Structures are given as structure tokens and as C-alpha cells.
Amino acid sequence: xxxxxxxxxxxxxxxxxxFGFAYSCKPPVRVLFLSAILASIGxxxxxxxxxxxxxxxxxxxxxxxxxxxxxCGMLFAKISKTPSEVIAFPALxxxxxxxxxxxxxxxxxxxINEKDMTLKTHNLVEFFDYFLTTxxxxxxxxxxxxxxxxxxxxxxxxxxxxxxIFDRYKKYKKFF
Amino acid sequence: xxxxxxxxxxxxxxxxxRAMGSIGTYSSRVNRCAKRIAETFGYTLTLxxxxxxxxxxxVDPQDYSSFRSYLITLKPTxxxxxxxxxxxxxxxxxxxxxxxxxxxxxxxxxxxxxQKRPFYYYIIxxxxxxxxxxxxxxxxxxxMIIVLFATLLGTSLRVLFTYMRLDERIQCIICSFLSSYLxxxxxxxxxxxxPEVALGTSIxxxxxxxxxxxxxxxxxxxxxxxxxxxxxxxxxxxxxxxxGVYATLTFSNFRFL
Numbered sequence: 001x002x003x004x005x006x007x008x009x010x011x012x013x014x015x016x017x018x019f020g021f022a023y024s025c026k027p028p029v030r031v032l033f034l035s036a037i038l039a040s041i042g043x044x045x046x047x048x049x050x051x052x053x054x055x056x057x058x059x060x061x062x063x064x065x066x067x068x069x070x071x072c073g074m075l076f077a078k079i080s081k082t083p084s085e086v087i088a089f090p091a092l093x094x095x096x097x098x099x100x101x102x103x104x105x106x107x108x109x110x111x112i113n114e115k116d117m118t119l120k121t122h123n124l125v126e127f128f129d130y131f132l133t134t135x136x137x138x139x140x141x142x143x144x145x146x147x148x149x150x151x152x153x154x155x156x157x158x159x160x161x162x163x164x165i166f167d168r169y170k171k172y173k174k175f176f
Numbered sequence: 177x178x179x180x181x182x183x184x185x186x187x188x189x190x191x192x193x194r195a196m197g198s199i200g201t202y203s204s205r206v207n208r209c210a211k212r213i214a215e216t217f218g219y220t221l222t223l224x225x226x227x228x229x230x231x232x233x234x235v236d237p238q239d240y241s242s243f244r245s246y247l248i249t250l251k252p253t254x255x256x257x258x259x260x261x262x263x264x265x266x267x268x269x270x271x272x273x274x275x276x277x278x279x280x281x282x283x284x285x286x287x288x289x290x291q292k293r294p295f296y297y298y299i300i301x302x303x304x305x306x307x308x309x310x311x312x313x314x315x316x317x318x319x320m321i322i323v324l325f326a327t328l329l330g331t332s333l334r335v336l337f338t339y340m341r342l343d344e345r346i347q348c349i350i351c352s353f354l355s356s357y358l359x360x361x362x363x364x365x366x367x368x369x370x371p372e373v374a375l376g377t378s379i380x381x382x383x384x385x386x387x388x389x390x391x392x393x394x395x396x397x398x399x400x401x402x403x404x405x406x407x408x409x410x411x412x413x414x415x416x417x418x419x420g421v422y423a424t425l426t427f428s429n430f431r432f433l
Contacts (some may be wrong), residue, residue, distance in 0.1 A: 020305020027257035086257040102376030142392035167270035
């Protein structure tokens, strides 16, 4: 049985990243913590899928994790009466495949600068490999969370109803 | 409930749609919330979205001669999810119990009063987040420290540039170059075994992830025109980030490959 500690380490750093990135979106303060929790759940789930369940394709694991984040986001949205995207979107940011994108750029420029034909071909293949991985993971991220929004389409617009922010204006109702 | 004057309602809806369209939410939420408000006051609203503009048409269904149409120019988008929640809640509050346009306007004005958060929180938290991200990409402790400082520099400059109203794309090129170049210098001290991860992660705070997700949602919810426009904008920003990294790679003679 493999140790679970790598998963918890992964979840901890994902929560840290989720919290920081969420702050830049200026969400309500209590939602920041929900985003951090979701980020850790999502990233930890993806990590577990790849490491323990041997899912060979990172894009599929990302899609599953993103879908899970979307579903949990909807649940948290109901509890906190906040639009689900406010909680879920920042939680997805730690899963953006930045390192693959960077490697794709690196190989692209190496391909352009290389004179030797064999190395040039190698760089081109590497570029396409990383580029397609980047695109597929990014799309999996976006589509995974979008599907939950499509499934819970009406609910996603309803969660802010009776949020309590404007309760003091309820007294006006009887005048109109 | 007394029906408000169409001009008065139009003025309010223009402000509402402009605010809602400039804070980083997807189009169908803007559409739903604005329509809900118009219907509460007995009018029909149609919105047509493009990247920098929204076309607003308001008509009284009982008197088609009472009609207004406006083209709203959106402000540059600054993410504000608190405001997304509050404006969305306001539309429901208007629908459920605030049936007076004057009260609705007063609530709206209170909400959009800018509540600034300390910029140094943004800088510090963004830097810690990026450093944590480098760990997720299997960077070592040295990488985390380098990325932390590179992001501190980049985000500080970004705050300054935003204050100076510098174009977002220019901001991305400069911040990307300086963050990655500082990372390149940091790796020279041999404090990290994963310089490639450090360089790759140091610029990730510039990637507009939320905009990308919004654009995919727009496309999936049949707002294809604005979805594609937003994706194009994201691609331009990512290209600007790539230009900054390319400059660093050129100076470092592609040592990371």
C-alpha cells in the first residue's frame, strides 16, 4: 500500500495556491477559504487519480477533478449563497498546466533556432507533444467545470436568492 | 407597483450591465440578472454581447413605441467576485421585495462604491501562491524561494503599472520578462536542482485562467461570438507572456533546455 502523505502534501500546497490566486479575484472573505478547500480537493483528487489509479492521461484526470470541483462548488455555493463560479474558478487555477505550456514555448523557440535537421525534428515533436498536452488539460479544466454549470443551470442562478444582503429592504415590500 | 419611466429604468440598467460586464462573470449571468430587473418593472430587455461592448434594448411590451436602445462600452475587466455575488443578489432582491427603482439605485450605488483591499496583501498572497504552485510542479525548496521573489517583483510592478494605467499586454511582456530574468539570475546561485520548473512557474501568475474558463462557458452556453473574442484576448495575453519568457531565454542562451 502506497503512503498517502504525498497526496496530503499536494493538497496542502494546492490549498495555498488556491487561496492566493483566489484573493486576486476579490471574492468575499469567507469564500476565500472555501476556494482553498476546493483547490486542495481538486488537485489532491487529480494527484490520486494519476498516482494511485494509474490514469495514464493527465487530461482525463484533470477533467474528472474539474468536474468534482464544479459539483463541490455548487454545494458550497448553496451553503454560502454565493455564485458557484466565485468559489470554483479560483480553485481550478492551480491545475493550469503552466509548466507544459512553458516547455512547449521552449521547444518551439529551440525548433526555430536549431540548424541540425534531426534536432529540429526532435524539437518539433516535443513542441507538439507539450502543446497538445497543454491544450487538452486546459480544455478539460474549463469543460469539466462548465458541465456542472450546464447540469445545474437554473440552480446556478438561484443561489444568490435570499442571500440576506438586502433583507433590511424587505420592509419596502408592503408599500408597493 | 407603479411602473417606472423607461428612461429612468434604462439609465439604471445601463449602469448595472456595465458594472456586471466589467467584473469577470460570464455573459449568461449578466443577461439573466439584467432581464430579471427589467421584467420586475414591467419591461422587456434584450442584450447583445461583443468583446468591448454590450448592446442594450429595452421595450415596454404594452407600448412598443416606448423603446430605448444603447451601445455600452465596457471598462477594462477587473475581477471582483464580491461584486458579482452582490449584484446578482441585488437582482433577486429587486425581483422579490425591492419594487422601487429609487431604492434599487441606492443599493446599487452602495455596492459599486469601490472597496479597496490592501495591495500588499495581493502581492504577498500571489507570491506565496506561485511559490506553492512551483512545489506542485515538483520544484524543490530553492525553486520555491526563487519563484517567491520573482513573483514579488512581478506582482509589485503589475500593481504599479495598473495604477499607471499601462496597457495590460505591455504589462504582461514587462512583468513576464523581469520575473523570468530574476529567476534566471536566481538559478545561477545553484540553490535549486529544478531551474526549469522555477522559470516555468515564475510567470504563471500572469496567465488569465478565469477569463479562459469564462470564455469556454460562454461558448458552451451559446454566447459564441463573445466566447471566441475572449479566447482570442486570452491567447494574445499568453503570447505576450511568451514574448517576455523568450527574451529571458535569449539572454540566457537557452540554458534551460
